[in-house]
Amino acid sequence: MLTPASRSGFPALALVCGLLPIQATQARDKPQDQTISTSVTGPVYANGGAITVDSSGTISGGSTGISGYKTEITTLTNSGTIRGSQSGVGNGRGMIGTLTNSGLIHSEGHGINDHAGTIVTLINTGTISGLSYGIDNGHGAIGVLTNNGLIHSDRHGINNRSGTISTLTNHGRISGLSHGINNDFGVISTLTNSGRISGESHA
Numbered sequence: 001m002l003t004p005a006s007r008s009g010f011p012a013l014a015l016v017c018g019l020l021p022i023q024a025t026q027a028r029d030k031p032q033d034q035t036i037s038t039s040v041t042g043p044v045y046a047n048g049g050a051i052t053v054d055s056s057g058t059i060s061g062g063s064t065g066i067s068g069y070k071t072e073i074t075t076l077t078n079s080g081t082i083r084g085s086q087s088g089v090g091n092g093r094g095m096i097g098t099l100t101n102s103g104l105i106h107s108e109g110h111g112i113n114d115h116a117g118t119i120v121t122l123i124n125t126g127t128i129s130g131l132s133y134g135i136d137n138g139h140g141a142i143g144v145l146t147n148n149g150l151i152h153s154d155r156h157g158i159n160n161r162s163g164t165i166s167t168l169t170n171h172g173r174i175s176g177l178s179h180g181i182n183n184d185f186g187v188i189s190t191l192t193n194s195g196r197i198s199g200e201s202h203a
Contacts, residue, residue: 031074042084043067046094053080053103060084065105068094068117078126079103086110088130091117091140101149102126109133111153114140114163124172125149132156134176137163137186147172147195155179157199160186170195179203 031048035057042062044051051066051073057080059065065082066073069092076099082088088105095118102125105111111130112122116139125148128134134151138161147170151157157176158168161184169192174180180197181188197203 031072036080042082043090046071046073048072048074050075051077053078053082055079055103057081058083064088064090065107066090068092068096070094073097073099076100078105081106083107084109087113088128089113091115091119093117096120096122099123101128104129106130110136111151112136114138114142116140119143119145122146123148124151127152129153133159134174135159137161137165139163142166142168145169147174149173150175152176156182157197158182160184160188162186164189166190168192170197172196173198175199 033049036053039058042059043064046068060083063086065084065088071094073096079102082105084107086109088107089112092115098121100123105128107130110133111128112135114137118141120143122145127150129152131154134153134157136159140163142165144167149172151174153176156179157174158181163186165188167190173196175198178201179199180203
């Protein structure tokens with residue numbers, strides 16, 4: 001039975017036992033919007049809110065520029081530069097509502113790596129590039145992909161590896177030294193092209 005003295009000391013005891021920080025943890029984990037306006041070292045981790053990289057913003061120096069592993073990004077808007085050694089934007093088992101790029105997303109691996117994740121809408125008017133793949137949709141789902149810019153890779157511009165793309169519309173350029181679009185056991189429901197899709201081996 002707690003005496004008045006012990007009751008008054010309970011908050012201190014709870015703090016020592018780690019009971020009270022739960023509220024602080026919940027506040028910390030609450031989705032918050034993030035805006036990058038300067039040069040920062042990646043990765044920038046998604047927390048459930050929106051991420052904006054301004055024209056003066058640069059993310060670089062990490063394995064991933066923006067990481068959304070098992071997390072939601074409501075909107076990802078880039079008019080600056082996003083770089084990562086493995087992927088510019090990593091969406092592993094996560095969900096991105098709308099990804100709009102008018103800047104540069106680049107990686108020595110995948111520009112955008114959608115691994116078993118979901119991207120509802122992807123709009124590119126800038127450059128998405130990677131030495132392996134510009135966009136790698138491995139076992140993932142992309143609802144609407146509209147390209148008015150450049151998607152390029154030393155291998156495949158878009159690698160749809162056992163993934164699903166509901167609507168792919170290209171008014172720009174999709175290119176790869178091997179394939180412009182590599183549909184490897186994937187599904188592209190509707191493909192509309194008024195731009196250029198090119199690859200040295202296959203379009």
